[in-house]
Amino acid sequence: MSVVDADHADAAVGLAAGLVATAPSGCAVDAIVPSGATVPVAGIGDVRTLGMGRRELAAAWQLGIVPGVGGGLIHSPTLMAPLVRHDRVHDNDQTTVTVWDLRAWEAPETLSKGSVAWQRGMLRRAVRHADAVVVPSHAVAERLSELAKIGDRLRVIAGAPPQGFRAPGDASERRRALSLPDEYVVLTGSVSSLSDGFRGAVAAGLDAVVIDAPEGAEPRHADAAAAAGLPERRTHVRGALSVEDRAAVLDGASAYVATDAVAGWPWRAVEAMVLGVPVVAVSSGSHRDVIADGGMLVPAEAIADAVAEATGGAADRLRVLACDRSRAFSWASSAERLWGLHADL
Numbered sequence: 001m002s003v004v005d006a007d008h009a010d011a012a013v014g015l016a017a018g019l020v021a022t023a024p025s026g027c028a029v030d031a032i033v034p035s036g037a038t039v040p041v042a043g044i045g046d047v048r049t050l051g052m053g054r055r056e057l058a059a060a061w062q063l064g065i066v067p068g069v070g071g072g073l074i075h076s077p078t079l080m081a082p083l084v085r086h087d088r089v090h091d092n093d094q095t096t097v098t099v100w101d102l103r104a105w106e107a108p109e110t111l112s113k114g115s116v117a118w119q120r121g122m123l124r125r126a127v128r129h130a131d132a133v134v135v136p137s138h139a140v141a142e143r144l145s146e147l148a149k150i151g152d153r154l155r156v157i158a159g160a161p162p163q164g165f166r167a168p169g170d171a172s173e174r175r176r177a178l179s180l181p182d183e184y185v186v187l188t189g190s191v192s193s194l195s196d197g198f199r200g201a202v203a204a205g206l207d208a209v210v211i212d213a214p215e216g217a218e219p220r221h222a223d224a225a226a227a228a229g230l231p232e233r234r235t236h237v238r239g240a241l242s243v244e245d246r247a248a249v250l251d252g253a254s255a256y257v258a259t260d261a262v263a264g265w266p267w268r269a270v271e272a273m274v275l276g277v278p279v280v281a282v283s284s285g286s287h288r289d290v291i292a293d294g295g296m297l298v299p300a301e302a303i304a305d306a307v308a309e310a311t312g313g314a315a316d317r318l319r320v321l322a323c324d325r326s327r328a329f330s331w332a333s334s335a336e337r338l339w340g341l342h343a344d345l
Helices: 004-023 054-062 113-129 139-149 171-177 191-204 219-226 244-252 269-276 285-290 300-310 315-324 331-344
Strands: 031-033 047-049 073-074 092-097 132-133 154-156 184-188 205-211 236-239 255-258 279-282 295-297
Touching: 004 154, 004 331, 031 315, 047 219, 054 113, 054 184, 073 331, 092 113, 092 191, 092 279, 092 331, 132 331, 139 285, 171 244, 184 191, 191 205, 191 255, 191 300, 219 236, 244 269, 255 269, 255 300, 269 279, 269 285, 279 300, 295 300
Parallel strands: 031 047, 073 092, 092 132, 132 154, 184 205, 184 255, 205 236, 255 279, 279 295
Antiparallel strands: none
């Protein structure tokens, strides 16, 4: 678990900035970081740099070894936290963590074996030692409560898009550099679920651009697209992109299609809504909680027809709905709720 998830890193920066901006009078925001890390957030107070790199720290904390951390009100934007016994009542020490998704339990094949083991192990530590476990939606809370005995320590605090997320001024140049066509739909999901999205591209008469594809998955994606009737020349598979490239790709899309139903925060759907891109998503608890009326939520078998509609007569209406819904999410709002959580504890 040594590689930093890019979405989690963006969330950490956004939440830290939100905490600084909304800090109650007399409160300061400090940071605890691994050796060699920096804190790219203005207004942070003390930065406590530990003596271990991230890889070593992840392994040590999994074993409950937390030298040099100290006490206070600690919130980790992921499960990587110093989860050990502490005295919240007498010392006012608090430790809370965020669980963004349940892929390690619901879709372990999408992660490395090491990452799955680490996340499951850290959740067991959170069950024993966390004062609260934050999740981004009620659907994730409901599913997590089935997986672990957290009880009333579960709290729902939504995420948000990366700070300042917008289409870059050189969006068209970025799309050309990525060899993308002029018209396309953007798809995300597992290989098994993407077939519905490919059929949607066929129904809309557009190319399909897959983003966030795992390394080496392009042949499988091409096979799935071909089976759905989409030729290889109209299938464009891209892996993880920078925030700026991702914004450029989404901004140029006729629609964004989310085909996976795994419980978790739908990072790309929220980004698409910020940019006013019509959203089509498979109906799931997390999508209903987060996208709500900001897009079309349909069963998997109805995605193809929905994509055709979203890129046709319903496009203008869906763009407005997406923009309206995106305003529900900001890191300042999330930070205010986190301050309230620690006050309640």
